[in-house]
Amino acid sequence: MSKRIDVNDLNVYYGNFLAVEGVNINIDAKSVTAFIGPSGCGKSTFLRTLNRMHEVLPGARVEGEVLLDGEDLYGSGVDPVAVRSQIGMVFQRPNPFPTMSIRDNVLAGVKLNNKRISKSDADALVEKSLSGANLWNEVKDRLDKPGSGLSGGQQQRLCIARAIAVAPQVILMDEPCSALDPISTLAIEDLIEELKTEYTVVIVTHNMQQAARVSDKTAFFNIAGTGKPGKLIEYNDTTAIFNNPVEKATEDYVSGRFG
Amino acid sequence: MSNTLTAGGSKGRTGDKVFSGLALFAGCLILFVLFCVAAFLLWQALPTFSADPADITGGEGFFSYILPIVIGTLIAAAIALLIATPVGVGVALFISHFAPRRLAQGLGYVVDLLAAIPSVVYGAWGMTVLAPALVPVYEWLAENAGWIPIFEGPASQTGKTMLTAGIVLSVMILPIITSLSREIFLQTPKLHEEAALAMGATRWEMIRMAVFPFARPGVISAVMLGLGRALGETMAVAMVLSGGALMASLIKSGNQTIAAEIALNFPEAFGLRLAELIAAGLVLFLITLAVNMVARWIISRHKEFSGAN
Amino acid sequence: MSQTTSTRSPLRKRSLTKNRLPGWALWAVLAGSVIVGAALSSLAGFHVVTWALFSAVLFVIASYAVTFAVEGRRKAADHLATSLITAAFIVAVLPLISVIWTVLEKGIPGLTYNFLFTSMNGMSGVVDNETVANGTSVLGGAYHAIVGTILITFWATLISVPVGLLTAVYLVEYSKGGALSRGITFFVDVMTGIPSIVAGLFAAAFFGLIFGPSTRTGFVAAVALSVLMIPVVVRSTEEMLKIVPNELREASYALGVRKWRTILKVVVPTAISGIASGVTLAIARVIGETAPILVTAGFVNSINWNVFSGWMTTLPTFIYRQLMNPTSPTNVEPSLQRAWAAALLLIIIVMLLNLVARLIARIFAPKTGR
Numbered sequence: 001m002s003k004r005i006d007v008n009d010l011n012v013y014y015g016n017f018l019a020v021e022g023v024n025i026n027i028d029a030k031s032v033t034a035f036i037g038p039s040g041c042g043k044s045t046f047l048r049t050l051n052r053m054h055e056v057l058p059g060a061r062v063e064g065e066v067l068l069d070g071e072d073l074y075g076s077g078v079d080p081v082a083v084r085s086q087i088g089m090v091f092q093r094p095n096p097f098p099t100m101s102i103r104d105n106v107l108a109g110v111k112l113n114n115k116r117i118s119k120s121d122a123d124a125l126v127e128k129s130l131s132g133a134n135l136w137n138e139v140k141d142r143l144d145k146p147g148s149g150l151s152g153g154q155q156q157r158l159c160i161a162r163a164i165a166v167a168p169q170v171i172l173m174d175e176p177c178s179a180l181d182p183i184s185t186l187a188i189e190d191l192i193e194e195l196k197t198e199y200t201v202v203i204v205t206h207n208m209q210q211a212a213r214v215s216d217k218t219a220f221f222n223i224a225g226t227g228k229p230g231k232l233i234e235y236n237d238t239t240a241i242f243n244n245p246v247e248k249a250t251e252d253y254v255s256g257r258f259g
Numbered sequence: 260m261s262n263t264l265t266a267g268g269s270k271g272r273t274g275d276k277v278f279s280g281l282a283l284f285a286g287c288l289i290l291f292v293l294f295c296v297a298a299f300l301l302w303q304a305l306p307t308f309s310a311d312p313a314d315i316t317g318g319e320g321f322f323s324y325i326l327p328i329v330i331g332t333l334i335a336a337a338i339a340l341l342i343a344t345p346v347g348v349g350v351a352l353f354i355s356h357f358a359p360r361r362l363a364q365g366l367g368y369v370v371d372l373l374a375a376i377p378s379v380v381y382g383a384w385g386m387t388v389l390a391p392a393l394v395p396v397y398e399w400l401a402e403n404a405g406w407i408p409i410f411e412g413p414a415s416q417t418g419k420t421m422l423t424a425g426i427v428l429s430v431m432i433l434p435i436i437t438s439l440s441r442e443i444f445l446q447t448p449k450l451h452e453e454a455a456l457a458m459g460a461t462r463w464e465m466i467r468m469a470v471f472p473f474a475r476p477g478v479i480s481a482v483m484l485g486l487g488r489a490l491g492e493t494m495a496v497a498m499v500l501s502g503g504a505l506m507a508s509l510i511k512s513g514n515q516t517i518a519a520e521i522a523l524n525f526p527e528a529f530g531l532r533l534a535e536l537i538a539a540g541l542v543l544f545l546i547t548l549a550v551n552m553v554a555r556w557i558i559s560r561h562k563e564f565s566g567a568n
Numbered sequence: 569m570s571q572t573t574s575t576r577s578p579l580r581k582r583s584l585t586k587n588r589l590p591g592w593a594l595w596a597v598l599a600g601s602v603i604v605g606a607a608l609s610s611l612a613g614f615h616v617v618t619w620a621l622f623s624a625v626l627f628v629i630a631s632y633a634v635t636f637a638v639e640g641r642r643k644a645a646d647h648l649a650t651s652l653i654t655a656a657f658i659v660a661v662l663p664l665i666s667v668i669w670t671v672l673e674k675g676i677p678g679l680t681y682n683f684l685f686t687s688m689n690g691m692s693g694v695v696d697n698e699t700v701a702n703g704t705s706v707l708g709g710a711y712h713a714i715v716g717t718i719l720i721t722f723w724a725t726l727i728s729v730p731v732g733l734l735t736a737v738y739l740v741e742y743s744k745g746g747a748l749s750r751g752i753t754f755f756v757d758v759m760t761g762i763p764s765i766v767a768g769l770f771a772a773a774f775f776g777l778i779f780g781p782s783t784r785t786g787f788v789a790a791v792a793l794s795v796l797m798i799p800v801v802v803r804s805t806e807e808m809l810k811i812v813p814n815e816l817r818e819a820s821y822a823l824g825v826r827k828w829r830t831i832l833k834v835v836v837p838t839a840i841s842g843i844a845s846g847v848t849l850a851i852a853r854v855i856g857e858t859a860p861i862l863v864t865a866g867f868v869n870s871i872n873w874n875v876f877s878g879w880m881t882t883l884p885t886f887i888y889r890q891l892m893n894p895t896s897p898t899n900v901e902p903s904l905q906r907a908w909a910a911a912l913l914l915i916i917i918v919m920l921l922n923l924v925a926r927l928i929a930r931i932f933a934p935k936t937g938r
Contacts, residue, residue, distance in 0.1 A: 056821060058744055079272065085824025095815040099837040109823035112833045159819070166823055278828030279742050285734030286743075286752045289798060293755050296762070296770040296795065303773040349656025357653055373664050375849075375918045377856025379884040380911045383891055384667045387674075387904075430663045437660070461646035484761070491763020493859035494888060518765045518859065525769075525863045529782065540769040544762065551761035555754070 002200045003069040003086075003169040004029040005050060010064035011229075012042065012049055014057070020046050021229035023064075025219060032192060032201045034211035034238065037221035038253070042230025043204050046221070047172050050202065051087035052080040068169070085109070087170040088163035093179045094155035096147030096162070103143040105158055106130060109166035125165055133161035134191050153184020160191065164199070171195060173203040177210065189214050208254055212242050220250045296544070304538035310531055324535065325517075325542055327505035331421070332516040332543070335496060336489040338425025338509070339432055343489075344482050346429075347436030354437070355444035356466060367441060374434035382498035385427035390418030390499060397422070397510040411508040419501040422509040424516075427495045432485035439484065443477030444470055476558045483554030487547050493518035517543040589638050597634055601626035624655060675912025678706065678905040684913075687712035688869035693896030700899040708895070708902075710910045712871040713886035716786060717917075719875050720865065720882055721855050723790035724797055729847055731794075732801025733836075739802070740809040741831055759799040767795040768860030775864075786875030789865035789882075793854040800853060804846025808839040841932035848925035852918045858884035883914045 005027040012020040020042035027033050035043040048054040049062050052073060066073040073083050096105045106126045110117055117125070126143065130136040135157040139150070147158055156176060163171055173192075177185040192214045195201050205211050211218050218241040223230045234241065234250045245251045312320030354366045394416065401412030414420075451469040460468060502515035502523070521536045521543075528536055605623030609615065628651045636644035682705070691708035699706055735752065743749030771792035775783045812835050820830040836843070866879030867889055881889075887910045894903035 051822065053818065053822060056818060081821075081824055081826050083824075084822055088824075089818075089822035091815060091818065091822075093815060095813070095819045097816060097819070097834055097838070099834075099840075108820070109825065112820060112823065112825040112829050114829070162819075162823065272826075275826050275828045278831070279738075282734045282738035282742055285731045286738040286748070288731055289735055289752060289759070289802070290755055292795065292798075293759060295774065296766070299770055299773040299777065300766070303776070346656045346660050349653045350660045353653050353657040357650065358657075372919060372922060375852050375856075375922055376667065377858070377884055377914055377918065379856065379858040379887050380671060380915060381667065383887060383907065383911055384670050386891070388666060388670050389663070426663075430667070433660055433664075461642055463646040463649035464642065466649070487761040487763075491761075491765065493763070493765045494884075497859075498888070498892065518763055521765050521769065522859050522862055525772075526866070533781070537769055537773055540766050544766045547761050547763055547766075548758060551758050555757060 002029040002198060004200065005170065005202075006065075006067040006070075007050075008065040008067070010046070010049065010062060010066065012045055012054065012062050013060070015059040018229040020049075020221075021231055023232045025232060025235055027200060027202060027217075029200050030196055030198070031217060032196045032203065032215045034215035034218045035202070035204045035221060036206075036208060036211050036218060036253070037230070037233075038223065039206075040226075040230075041221040041223040043219075043221040044174050045230070046232075047174055047202060047204050048089075050170070050172055051084050051089055053084070053089060055080060085113075085166055086168055087172060088166060088168035089172045089174065090156070090159050090163055090176050092175045094152055094159050096150070096155050096158050098146065098148045100147060101144045102139050102147045102150070102158060105147040106161050106165050108162055129161040129165040130158075132164050132195075133157040134187060134194075135161055151184070153180050153187055156180060156184065156188060157191065160188075160195075164195075168199065170200040170202065173201065175204050175206060178206060185210070208242070212238060218242070220245075220247075220253060222249050222253070297541075300537055300541040300544060304534055304541050306531055306534040307538040310534075314531055316532065316535060321535070321538060325539055328515045328517050328520050328539065329542060329546070330505055331502075331514040332490055332518070332546070334421060334509070334514065335425050335428055335500075335516050336486055338422065339428035339489040340482065340486055342426065342429035343433045343436055343485060347433045347481075347485070348440050348478060350433070350437045351440035351444055352466065352470075355441050356462070356470070367438070370434050370437050370441070374438055378431060378492060378494045379498075381427055381431050382495040385423060385495060385499035386419065389427060390420075390423050392418070393420075393423055393426075394418045400510055408507040409509045411511070414510045415501075415512045417501065417512070419499060419512060420510050421500060421514045424496045424500040425509070427499050428489045428492055431492060431495060432488050435488060436481045436485045439481035440474065440478050443474040443481070446477075447473045480554055480558050483550060483557070487550050487554075490547050490550065491518055491543065493522045497522045589635060593634065593638075594631055597630045598627050601630055628652065628655065671908065671912050671915055674904070674908035676909075678909030679912055680705070680709075680909075682707070683709035683906065683909050684714070685709065685711050687871050688895070689871070691869065691895055693898070696894075696896035696902040697899050699902050700896075706902040706905050708906065710883060710886050710906065710913065712869065713881045713883045713910065714913075715871055715873065716865070716880040717855060717882040717884075719873070720786050720789045720793065720861070720880060721851060723787060723875055724793035724854055725847070725851055727790060727794040728797040728801050728850070732798045732850075733805055733843070735798075735802045736805035736809055737831060737836075739806055741827070741835065756799045756802050759795070760803070762795065764792075764796055764857050765859040765863065768792045768863040770795060771860070771864050784864055784866040784879050785877055786865055786872070786880040789861050789880065790875065792860040792864045793857060796857065796860070797850045797854045800850040801847055804849065805839075805843050808842030808846065809835060811842075812838045841929050844932065845925040845929040848921050848928060852921035852925070855921070856884055856914060856918055858888055861885045862888070883910050883917075886910050887914070 007023055007025045010020070010023040011018060023046060035047060037043050045054060050066060050073075054060040054062070062074060068086065072078070097108060100108060103126050104111065106129050107117070107122055110122075110125070127136060127140075130139065135154060138154060139158075147155065150158060160171075160176075177188050180188065189210065192201055192203065196216075203214065215238045217236065218238040219235040220233045220241060221230050222233045234245060234247045236246070241250060242254050245254060307315065307321050312318070315321050315324050317324045350370070354363050354370070358366060394414070397414035397418065397420065400410045401414040404410040405412045447470045451473065452465055455465040455468045496516045497519035500514065500516070500519060501512045502519060503513035506513040517539050521540055524532070525536055602623045605626050606619055608622045609619040628648070631651060632644050632648045635647045686707070686709040688708045689712070695707055735756070739749055739752060768789075771788045772784070774791070775788045816834055816838060817830055820834045821827075825833075861882050862885055865882070865885070867881050867885055868879045869881075872878045872880050887907045890903045890907035890910070894900040896903065
């Protein structure tokens with residue numbers, strides 16, 4: 001249920017502007033990888049290229065390869081929609097569909113694609129996904145209530161349940177805790193720890209303690225100045241990045257000297 | 260498991276293509292319809308331009324037929340704007356900045372509802388209530404201000420005059436101007452207003468310093484929309500004005516507007532007369548088109564300076 | 569000690585209140601204006617209207633003069649503006665109250681069961697003359713016009729809503745700001761300014777060219793009304809689609825949902841309350857149109873359920889005809905009563921539609937509560 005990702009010489013452009021330059025990275029299956037770096041360094045942009053979500057923004061395009069278990073996401077004939085159903089994403093702000101109940105939110109990926117599903121299968125899927133997101137016990141009595149009535153942390157876990165309900169290989173998380181309070185953040189971090197037994201997880205975070213707590217490997221992105229492209233500076237085991245970085249910039253950043 | 264990224268795509272992609280094609284088709288249909296409006300009007304109006312001038316109503320060709328009613332249309336719209344602009348903007352200001360807050364919301368709702376009253380009702384009111392009520396005013400004007408050409412007597416005894424039609428039109432476009440202006444006035448940044456008040460400005464000075472500069476393009480577009488409605492308004496004029504030849508006096512029976520001319524004569528028209536009326540409609544279409552384009556142009560020119568961005 | 573405190577407080581007070589008119593001053597000016605206004609008015613033959621007019625003008629001038637003298641130019645300008653704006657409000661409200669009052673006063677007596685459920689079929693001047701002569705209640709009603717109004721508006725809605733909705737979807741979801749979308753936006757704006765009579769002429773000319781001159785049916789009228797309705801639907805739907813947060817679209821894409829399904833199942837349902845209320849307002853706008861019906865659907869006295877053949881009457885054209893060409897030219901009272909009753913009915917329908925639009929917007933808005 002999980003695949004590895006290998007990125008070779010990836011450049012990301014917005015129109016003619018080179019946003020991220022020359023990224024090479026190998027992400028293992030069933031691991032948690034954290035992207036850290038100062039604001040605007042392109043880590044979120046890069047994350048979105050991993051399931052072709054950047055294409056939603058007008059003018060965005062990439063050069064290079066992103067291999068999902070050896071299959072290029074940008075190869076000819078590849079359907080971005082198929083890519084996204086294998087590589088799920090959780091966003092910065094929780095965004096449950098306001099017109100749907102909690103149950104329908106979980107089933108959204110199935111129902112919106114008009115796949116037929118029996119009621120018992122749907123019930124099983126809802127329970128499995130919500131349990132997988134550590135939310136089942138909190139909402140099992142009010143599955144028919146609107147998802148937007150939950151608290152911020154619960155909404156974010158609902159979004160994670162929604163993402164795992166379509167059985168992806170990889171889950172991308174774009175600063176999933178930045179809009180949440182510390183207790184909800186802790187709940188999400190525990191969840192990430194559990195998710196990695198089944199999925200490949202990639203998380204962008206501004207919070208270095210969070211990266212240190214949840215990830216196996218960490219990638220540090222940096223930018224030379226405004227208008228310059230973001231680059232992957234260093235990629236290594238998390239303990240190495242935080243305790244024994246190779247690059248000066250990484251050391252400065254993780255020790256809080258800039259950024 | 261390989262090739263999963265390409266599998267099953269074709270069916271879903273068809274749905275995407277069909278839907279985006281439908282959306283594009285609908286958009287193009289609108290352009291096509293508008294083109295058709297112009298093309299069909301032109302096509303059906305053509306006989307007018309090739310016909311013998313003596314056969315046209317009035318016997319002197321299309322130009323001398325259309326000119327008086329074009330001028331009549333412009334006069335009616337001008338009267339309506341002259342009255343409705345200051346009053347409408349005043350009412351909008353009253354609701355947005357002068358009335359007590361609780362009252363203001365109700366008033367705003369009432370104004371919106373008034374904008375929805377059908378024109379035929381305004382026409383009915385104009386011909387049965389307003390026109391008779393204005394007769395003494397017109398008599399007084401003819402007596403005391405008759406030396407001004409527009410008030411030349413003898414005044415109409417039914418009150419069904421150009422001035423009445425203009426007043427009815429102004430009542431009709433007032434809610435439009437008011438509700439749009441009010442929206443804009445309410446959007447004035449509170450910071451600008453408070454900055455002005457903090458400098459010791461009176462309420463009126465604050466409105467002149469902060470509200471008007473911000474709202475100018477919006478108010479202009481509201482007035483232009485009102486003008487467009489006044490130019491094209493048919494029933495109110497058809498019912499309130501007893502039309503006739505072009506004349507300077509606004510308090511005698513006479514003058515006519517394009518829209519009313521069409522509505523009054525179309526049901527019985529055929530052949531060349533029909534073509535004439537459609538040609539008149541084409542002229543009205545072009546006039547309103549020009550007004551709308553000028554309005555858009557003014558708005559786009561002012562937008563950059565309004566600070567609304 | 570006692571001296572300083574007693575002198576300081578009045579001094580201080582005065583620095584903030586100096587050059588201020590006491591509260592009663594403007595009331596006094598108002599009373600004076602009303603009295604002088606009455607006097608002036610009686611000079612020119614007393615009348616309530618002239619009295620009110622003179623008093624108002626006098627008050628504006630006098631209060632300006634008084635504030636100018638005591639409080640200075642800036643305050644006086646402020647007062648003048650306040651008076652003028654309040655005056656504008658009163659000037660605007662009077663005719664509007666008059667319109668509503670007239671319709672209520674003249675319309676209520678005629679709004680009977682008989683009026684709502686009989687047509688004008690067989691109603692001639694003779695019938696009306698007898699009604700007036702015998703003093704019996706007015707016969708004949710607007711049933712055929714109500715039927716026509718409903719049918720024509722229904723067909724207009726049926727044409728406008730899909731076209732308008734899809735166009736808005738194209739503009740918001742698909743276009744990339746190119747020449748085509750700018751062109752569509754521009755011409756939708758132009759279309760909002762098309763005079764209703766021109767829309768009627770277009771439909772008449774269009775069907776006249778295909779089915780022969782003076783083809784007049786309910787469907788032609790529906791096409792004319794759609795020309796007026798489509799831009800309203802496009803505009804309001806566009807606004808509503810624009811405020812759907814992009815995050816919801818992204819969330820749907822990230823689940824591997826196709827764009828068209830995202831639009832149909834996520835974006836449109838989220839905006840549906842606003843769209844529905846916009847459509848309702850558009851219906852309210854075209855339901856009162858008279859001129860385009862007049863040139864496209866003709867006028868009849870009997871009920872016609874078929875929009876594709878035969879002439880049709882709607883409430884607005886019914887009002888117009890009853891007022892301008894009374895059924896009995898010698899006894900116009902029954903026709904006037906029918907016209908005003910129809911006007912009242914039309915206003916009630918329009919107001920109800922407006923109310924429904926507001927309710928839809930409120931009730932079907934995406935739920936955020938628990």
